[in-house]
Amino acid sequence: MAETPDNSFERREALETDSVASRVDDWFVREVLPLETSLRKFLRRGWRNEADIRDLCQDVYVAVYEAALREIPASARAFTFVVARNVLADRVRRAQIVPIEAVADLEALGVSVDEPGPERTVMARQDLRKLQAALERLPARWREVVVMRKVQGLTPAEIVTRLGIADRTVSQHLTSGIAALANLFHDDPTDQGEKS
């Protein structure tokens, strides 16, 4: 009888999909994460220290995510950029420096919060192009394992055999590769604070 395993399978899925957190997770991945390229561009114009950009993004994400746990905002884009402006203003206050651009209006930065941004129409092709560009910029030893895993579809165990290096080293390279790939994927390489 396939009855019992069938039921438990569905129960488990149901538990995961019904909870508030997973609903917010879905929304976050679908609506907020694709904004990161624009978000980085926005943050970069208000904050000069490149090393802080990923931190600032994360601050914005945490604030947006926590607000969404209470109520999912009607417009992810508008909400995210309002939060981003607050995060920037806060950071500037705490740093006790006032770079002129830091508190500029969203409009002045050319970020329209109501119009659908280009990320709404991101498609498979663009994904592939962005991924490819990110992959090319990945440091060589991380790129090697990422290519084996994602382009050639090898399992971690197969990569270990293929490269003849320690299991732990493969895991470490994959770990670094995943983190770096995400940053590169979300970064527009042509964005150096001045564009369009």
Add this chain to the structure above:
Amino acid sequence: MSEASHILRTDDLDAAAAAWIVRRERADWTAGDQTELDRWLGAAAGNRIAYLRLRDVWNRADRLQALNQPARRGFFSFRQNEILKPLARVAMLFVVAAILGAASYAWLSRSTDTRYATGLGEREIISLADGSRIELNTQTVLRLSNVGGKRVARLESGQAYFDIKHNAANPFTVLTSQHRITDIGTKFEVRNDTGKVQVTLFEGSAQFESDDAAIPRQNAILTPGDVAVATAASMRITHKPPQKLMAELGWRHGVVVFDHTTLADAAREFNRYNRKKLVVTDPSVARLKIGGTFQTTNTNQLTQLARDIFGLTTDDRGEDIVISR
């Protein structure tokens, strides 16, 4: 690691989240590990966000498989191409310019014919000037033409969702090998498999008819909820409740929704999107039923549940994964 000098707070978090992703993909992942991961994810919103963010890009990276297809090999081989790359880029620019040139020429000459094709696991959205939208699923070939004001889409293979702005003066027609669908202001989906066409109607109505003198005449007006399946010999129309209809469109968001689906059917569905095929040969395994929402390009989710819930064995042979007792 040598990069340690400028590692920051969030970079550490990313490293931790990435390590979980790597660990989770290992063959020796256990229920205990899952509990530990759940605990880590629940400990702080920041953890969960870092994990979701990296997993999102990592899942998207499955698309890179497309670069491994024999036809495209060489287009993407790193080492030997280092010197040729700038040249290749310039060449690519010319190709793009040529395509754009050809496209605008075709557009200007008012009789357009454009071919769209998606590879394994790819999706593509086509926005038309009149506000209509067409979404292509994996391995789909669609040819769009506009001849004398008549909009015609020929679905040569695969699956597509149509959201068509109705225009009585300029009807929109979808052609498959032996059938024709004419919109009467609609949202509908067409799947063209070898020898079988399935049309699902979501909004408005459409006419579905045979378009080949060699086969018996078939004709029906579809209304919302109708699912018509036609072969050369027959046409059958069933009606589905709204919830099931939405599940049908899961692919538009990169997921497949199973509901009392046999493992054999689920494997077949997954194999439409992935190079590494799932193989189920044991009939008693093939009959097991599953439910839930899965990412189309993440076979791990299915194999893992096959192991965890059904206690099945999954054997990753490189080219394919065999699911058995």
